[in-house]
Amino acid sequence: MIKENETFASEFILLGFTSREDLQVTFFVLFFAIYVVTVIGNLGVIVLIRMDLCLHTPMYFFLSHLSLLDICYSTAIIPQTLLHFVVEKKVISFVRCSTQLFSFATCATAECYVLAAMAYDRYVAICNPLLYSVVMSQRLCLGMVAGAYLAGVISSTIYTVSIFCLPFCRSMRINHFFCDGPPLLALSCSDTHVNEVIVSAMVGFNVLSTTVFILTSYLLVLSTVLRFHSVASGHKAFSTCASHLVSITLYYGSSLFMYLRPSSRHSLEHDKVVSMMYTVAVPMLNPLIYSLRNTDMKNAMRKAKGRVLSCWSIHDSWSAERRGLRFHGKEG
Template identity: 45%
Template sequence: MDDSLLVWNRTVVTEFILLGLTDDAVLRVILFMVILCIYLVTISGNLSTIILIRVSSQLHHPMYFFLSHLAFADMVFSSTVTPNMLVNFLVERHTISYLGCDIQLSSTAFFGAVECFLLAAMAYDRFVAICNPLLYSTKISTKVCVQLLVVAYVGSFLNASSFTLSFFLLFFCGPNKVNHFFCDFAPLIELSCGDVSALTVVSTFSAGSIIVFTMIVIAVSYIYILITILKMHTTDSSQKAISTCTSHLTAVTLFYGTIMFIYVMPKSFFSTDQNKVVSVFYMVVIPMLNPLIYSLRNSEIKGALKRKLGRKMFSY
């Protein structure tokens, strides 16, 4: 057979079928209602966080600058998969186009990496604030914040580009049923024809290097923070330092705990269904929890929110 004809026959797939979370009709209705509520809370919570930080002058600090971008990333990250998943609950056969699948894959790769970089930048911010408070204004200046943000978005763009390139280099010649609720790279690899080892290495190296690098930054920052807290002579100072890190540590633990389970642990340790459940937590639930974690555990955000609500009530 002519080689050009063989290549043509291997690229006949123009759309994919997302199998979703379950085939049970009753469970799908229940999940639709639950996830719809979660998504509405995610959008309203993160949008409120962004607006509050923008309008409250007392929150115009580097920590909240990064938090506002984290809220934006959470909101878009969830939006790349949740609306599609909700539609999947309502129809028997949910399809997504070839191009749509790539957009979903690259979007999740981009905003997932943005979250990693932002959590690392926030850890560095806490490190400087606690360990070098006298140099805080120079080490975490507006220029430095913008530079860190540019690094986050450029690094995330490169990560997404590696997944996009790998996707377009895959050949799909047979089944087009993706055993997931979104176009994740792992189930797409299972559907591809031919040798995909090189493409797997490229995408794994890209995502893995970002995860490892940001985890190292976070770990080193908190090691120095812990050492500094242990050296503090007063209980009030140590408690104040710990309180400023609690919300961020909670967010880091939830986020990296789930991605380690999904992308680092051997596949033999968990089933595909378990992977889907953890992915729901990682991509749908955590974006909802982050604004709640920061608003409930952060006294400055709670104070700013009370002041804004108080002024609004007084105006009436």
């Protein structure tokens, strides 16, 4: 029997990142700038990898999908957040809220497995360089990426259903800037213990399994590098892993802190700051991390810049030639 005070939500109210009216415009500009940089930076990485034949390798194939996930990741959250900075009624429908959670969880989970695939790629490249082209075949790379997306869809489906099957009857106010699991669970009037266990199990399996896989890959890489006789060879091997390690540290550090704490230690105000790190900051920083610390990417950017300047030079010469022909035609 349903209790009298139990109702089912048709829409939620997102309290947002801050309740201070004087900071709404400031945060709108900040989030908008981050979103523009994120989209342009990650699209630039994808286009650069597609254009430059030197980047048609498994490592950059995975990187292009990481950039695609970062764009989808940000697009699932930031546009809705921007809208709520400028409108008075900060509501989100039940369907849109569940869709946002599903999209965000799919991208987040898939990103874990793509990062793991990148770690395996570095392991094969450094520990078994002679077999690299055989092991990291196109079929295997496509299979790993397809598996990452499939894992994301399956995991996020279980994650979303386990949260939205609950009755929400205490309040419709979500103390967050997007529909995330912990603040939604806090709104339910029923016993959420089983649901919390399911959510923690799903997130824990995805994050911890990929973390163990990544750590194992890099421990094997470290063991191989330490056996190198040349210091220069060891430095070069580590430099190819540096960008990936920085990205992993930022992403996994904030994710583990957010989702694998006991519910008694959750502070929704602190969660907003932590979740901003992996949902907003990391997708923006990834293109910078992989571009500024990667020699191949920097060379590709220089070549792309040279091609653009060459095209502009040809265009200017053609325009000058046309102006000259018109001028002589008038004189004649």
